[in-house]
Structures are given as C-alpha cells and as structure tokens.
Amino acid sequence: MAEVQQLEKGDHLLFTDWRGDPDELVTDDGPTIAELFAAAARRGVLVKGLLWRSHLDKLAYSEEENRNLGETIREAGGEVLLDQRVRRGGSHHQKLVVLRHPDRPERDVAFVGGIDLCHSRRDDAEHHGDRQAVRMAGAYGPTPPWHDVQLELRGPVVGALDLTFRERWCDPAPLDQHGPISTAMDKLKHADLHADRMPPQPPDPPPAGPMTVQVLRTYPAMRPRYSFAPLGEQTVARGYTKAIKRARRLIYLEDQYLWSTEVAQLFAEALQANPELHLIAVVPRHPDVDGRFALPPNQVGRQQAIDLCKSAASDRVHVFDLENHAGTPIYVHAKVCVVDDVWCSVGSDNFNRRSWTHDSELSCAVLDDTVDEREPRDPAGLGDRARRFPRELRLALMREHLDADDDKDLLDPVSSVRRMTEAADALRDWRDGDRRGPRPPGRLIPHSTERLPWLQRVWATPAYRLIYDPDGRPWRDRRAGRW
CATH class of the missing domain: 3.30.870.10 (Endonuclease Chain A)
Incomplete structure (x- = not known):
C-alpha cells in the first residue's frame, strides 16, 4: 500500500x-x-x-x-x-x-x-483468515485460513x-x-474493448542487490496466436525441469494442487536417480470445493501424483498439510519451490499440467550470488554451494509451520525432514487422541489421500484430465512428451 x-x-x-x-x-x-x-x-x-x-x-x-x-x-x-x-x-x-x-x-x-487482489487473501502468520472471505469447502470455515x-x-x-x-x-x-x-x-455493459496506447517503456532500473532473477512464464499454443509467443511459452515448465533434475538432497515445495502425472514423473525420476534425495511437499488438506461432481476430479489428480512419487521412494516423500492453532485447516495457495538451498522459485504457477501449459502464468526464479557459509555449505555436493536467499526462504517457511524461533536441525536436509516429520506426527497423534494434554507446537499434519471407489474413478479421471488439468502444448510437443 x-x-x-x-x-x-x-x-x-x-x-x-x-x-x-x-x-x-x-x-x-x-x-x-x-x-x-x-x-x-x-x-x-x-x-x-x-x-x-x-x-x-x-x-x-x-x-x-x-x-x-x-x-x-x-x-x-x-x-x-x-x-x-x-x-x-x-x-x-x-x-x-x-x-x-x-x-x-x-x-x-x-x-x-x-496473492490475488481479492477476498480471502489478507491473512497473516497466525492464519485466522480474511474476514472478507470467498466461499470454499465447508472444512475451512466461514473465514478460511490462507497461506501464500x-x-x-x-x-x-x-x-x-x-x-x-x-x-x-x-x-x-x-x-x-x-x-x-x-x-x-x-x-x-460498456466494457472497454480496446487498449489505449502505452507511453514508451522506461529504461531498466539500476542493479539493486546480489541476486539474479529469471522471469519464467506460461502461455498456451492457441489461435489467434499471441504475437509475442506464437507457439506458446513453457519456460515455467522448463525452469522447474532443469532445477529438479539437478536436485540431490532436498526439494522443498508448497503448492495448491500438486497434480499431474507428467509433473510427478519428474520428481519420481529424480528420486530414483538420487538415493539421498528427499521431497517435502506442503499442500492443502482438502480441495477448495465440495460437491459430488466437483470434488472427485480434484482428489484423483493429487492421489495419482503422490502415489507416483511414493512408488519411486516411499520413505523419502513427505507430504504435509497445515492447520491453525484452533484446528481449522489452512488453505495452502503458495507456489514455492526450493532445490538444495541453491535455486528457488515463487510465482502464480502450480505443479500441474494446466499451469505449465494451458493458462497464463508468471514466476520468478532466484539465484543469490551470496554464499551461505552455514553447514552444510554444499548440500547437493555439486560445487554450487548453498545460497543465502533460497535457504532463508525455506527456513522461514519451516519455522512458521513448526512454531519455531530457531533453526535447530533445519539447516541440514535430512535433519529438517526428521524434525518436520516428528512435529507432524506429534500433532496428528494429539488430535487423534482426543486432544489430551497440551497441544504440541506447530501446524503440520501428515497429509493423507483416499483412493476413490472405482466407479468414481471411471468418470473422475477423464474429467480431471480434460477439464481440471488440460494440456495447452502444441500437438507436436504433446506427442514428443516435451515442454
């Protein structure tokens, strides 16, 4: 403001x-x-x-x-x-x-x-929700807690x-x-259907810090073509693909959806190729919609993606959701990825085929020139060395989810996985044990998916693929399986 x-x-x-x-x-x-x-x-x-x-x-x-x-x-x-x-x-x-x-x-x-300029987005780290709320699934209550x-x-x-x-x-x-x-x-309705001319674009501002920021975008292949992207653009997908293939110890992500077998396959291949690699994903507990016809397609996509990742390395895939201190689920709308504390991205795109090919999306990948000297100095072992901003972004998010005021056991990828898993298990056990005794600290709960009955899968799977998670690539790219 x-x-x-x-x-x-x-x-x-x-x-x-x-x-x-x-x-x-x-x-x-x-x-x-x-x-x-x-x-x-x-x-x-x-x-x-x-x-x-x-x-x-x-x-x-x-x-x-x-x-x-x-x-x-x-x-x-x-x-x-x-x-x-x-x-x-x-x-x-x-x-x-x-x-x-x-x-x-x-x-x-x-x-x-x-973050959109709209209702429900004005929340803070306490996650009580925006009093100006959009209607969502009943589990999120009248003012859905929101993480972004x-x-x-x-x-x-x-x-x-x-x-x-x-x-x-x-x-x-x-x-x-x-x-x-x-x-x-x-x-x-007297809508303005013609854009007025813009004044010339000002020169780029001077450098403002030690970080390199790459703008990543998605535009679909469509007709009439975009004048600036005649065949569409999938630099979001390509940026993530390159970063994920280079991951060796920890991929930390927060995402609204985490759908699509095509996206999950990237994680699965990285997990199979690197036996020390862990994947942490923070997702919403429930889709944002209820309903007999809207809910199953939302559920089937995530179930398929998580199952595919776990089939590659069941003991190294850690999926969590969040709840506030009152026990209300927090809707995770963030789109964040941090790879080995070297590379990170924040944007509008979700980890699904729609965001990587079909809608317009915008993300910024950040590589900080400032080396973080805290151990481990080179988590991936590739000589890249940990960088200050990606590591601080990951730590800030983990501290919030853990109610932590220190980085104890969070710097090292393996110990951070252990600390998050132990906190999530403790809160789940307290919740499932009739909430006896003091509430354990943190907001993390192990995320669980339920396999839909086969009759629902019969119609929900094609509905998910065609309507909820469509493919916007040119047909040659679809056939070749490339972004």
Whole structure:
C-alpha cells in the first residue's frame, strides 16, 4: 500500500490478475483495492490493468467483481481491460503489480507470487483468515485460513516484468475470443474493448542487490496466436525441469494442487536417480470445493501424483498439510519451490499440467550470488554451494509451520525432514487422541489421500484430465512428451 500511495503524477502502476475484488480492504481500516488504485489515477499516475474476464459468478467465478474493479478505476482516469485471450476453458492466472518511476528508476518495484487482489487473501502468520472471505469447502470455515507467498522485486528484473505486462497489453488480438454472445454482453455493459496506447517503456532500473532473477512464464499454443509467443511459452515448465533434475538432497515445495502425472514423473525420476534425495511437499488438506461432481476430479489428480512419487521412494516423500492453532485447516495457495538451498522459485504457477501449459502464468526464479557459509555449505555436493536467499526462504517457511524461533536441525536436509516429520506426527497423534494434554507446537499434519471407489474413478479421471488439468502444448510437443 505504501509504495502505491507514494506514486506521483507521471509514474506508472501496471497490474495483471486472475481476480480483483474492488471492496477488498488493504488494511483493517482501508483503503480498499479500488480506492487505492483509483486515488493513484486521480493523482495523475498512469494506471493500467489486465484482469481475466473470468466465468460467470453463478459458476463460483468472478466476472462481475473483475468488471466492477475495472469500472471504478476507469472512472478515476485509469484503464482496466477484461482479457479473455485464453484457450477455451483457460484463464489468465498471472499475479503481477509493477510500479515505475520514470524520473526515479531506483524506486521501481514489482510484486510477483500467488496473492490475488481479492477476498480471502489478507491473512497473516497466525492464519485466522480474511474476514472478507470467498466461499470454499465447508472444512475451512466461514473465514478460511490462507497461506501464500509473494516476492518484492527491485532492480533490472522490474523492466522484464514491465515488458511482460506490455506484451499482453499491446497484443493486437481481440480481447474477447469466445463468441458473439459474450462480446455483445461486454458492449451492453460498456466494457472497454480496446487498449489505449502505452507511453514508451522506461529504461531498466539500476542493479539493486546480489541476486539474479529469471522471469519464467506460461502461455498456451492457441489461435489467434499471441504475437509475442506464437507457439506458446513453457519456460515455467522448463525452469522447474532443469532445477529438479539437478536436485540431490532436498526439494522443498508448497503448492495448491500438486497434480499431474507428467509433473510427478519428474520428481519420481529424480528420486530414483538420487538415493539421498528427499521431497517435502506442503499442500492443502482438502480441495477448495465440495460437491459430488466437483470434488472427485480434484482428489484423483493429487492421489495419482503422490502415489507416483511414493512408488519411486516411499520413505523419502513427505507430504504435509497445515492447520491453525484452533484446528481449522489452512488453505495452502503458495507456489514455492526450493532445490538444495541453491535455486528457488515463487510465482502464480502450480505443479500441474494446466499451469505449465494451458493458462497464463508468471514466476520468478532466484539465484543469490551470496554464499551461505552455514553447514552444510554444499548440500547437493555439486560445487554450487548453498545460497543465502533460497535457504532463508525455506527456513522461514519451516519455522512458521513448526512454531519455531530457531533453526535447530533445519539447516541440514535430512535433519529438517526428521524434525518436520516428528512435529507432524506429534500433532496428528494429539488430535487423534482426543486432544489430551497440551497441544504440541506447530501446524503440520501428515497429509493423507483416499483412493476413490472405482466407479468414481471411471468418470473422475477423464474429467480431471480434460477439464481440471488440460494440456495447452502444441500437438507436436504433446506427442514428443516435451515442454
């Protein structure tokens, strides 16, 4: 909020999002997202936004909310477009805010990760939930606890993220590509269907630290083609593939879904090839939806992925979910991966085929030049040496999940696995033992999946593959099995 409030006339505020709720409070006392961005536009800030046009609210999506946020900003002098340049059944899932200061480039900043500008996202480490909540599966209660991660980025990478926004903004393809009815509805509601010209992109800001940040993206192969990615783009998938193949001791990930046998196969092959490699995955306890028809396809994909990983190394795959201190499950929306404390990534993409091929996604991989001198100095044994930021990211997340205020047994991959497993087992046993005695510290519980009855699997598996986790690659890449 503070960065936006400091923007002045002539500065730029650019954002993309999957969902934007105009009334979402930024702090307990306000302002709302709409008020914050509209106030910037009234000060003379260039405010431009791209929101996924979304499906109907009746289908538990956010078409009206996205439209209303755009209208509020437009009335203040900004411009927000509802963008449906996606494959059928796909979405724009990127979460990006870029703040540029053409006369003060050293102040440029961007935010990338899993957090949308919408309800349920404003939670903290206590995980009591956002009082402005979206409707979710009943197990999460009226204000679902929410776990997420976002990066604040400075330096030349801000220019690369500015370019990511501008490529979509300037794409000449029509905003709405899915039929005359939706186009007619947009016209009746006076939607802005044409992007105004952008001013020239400012030069990249100067270096701001010792980290190298690589922008990774997903765009599907589609028609009409993206002008900036005619065959689509799968650099998210390729970045993860290279990092996972180099893993030797510990892959730590947090993910909303962890679906897809294609993605799980990468983990399975790495586990088979490296007998000292462990995989830690933190996932939601339950899907975000209930229902006879919506729930089984969500369950079958994760079950298949976890089963495939465990078939490769059952004793080295550790899957956990989270609950707050009141016992309410925490919905894990984060998309984080740390490999051997050397490489890490935070973004909007989940570990599934949809995120790696079908929707638009945005992630940032980070390699810190600063070597971490704490033992083990080279966990992978490849000469890469542990780096400060990836290690600190992993430790910060583990400390939160363990209610820990120290790094005891967390630096070494094997001992960190042991400490997390022991804490999770203790909390599970306390919960299953009628909660007798003091509650053990931590929020981790061993995650369990249930095999669906065969009748449900018969229809849920194809529904999962075709609807929930589709493939957006060109047909030649699908046939060759490459990203």
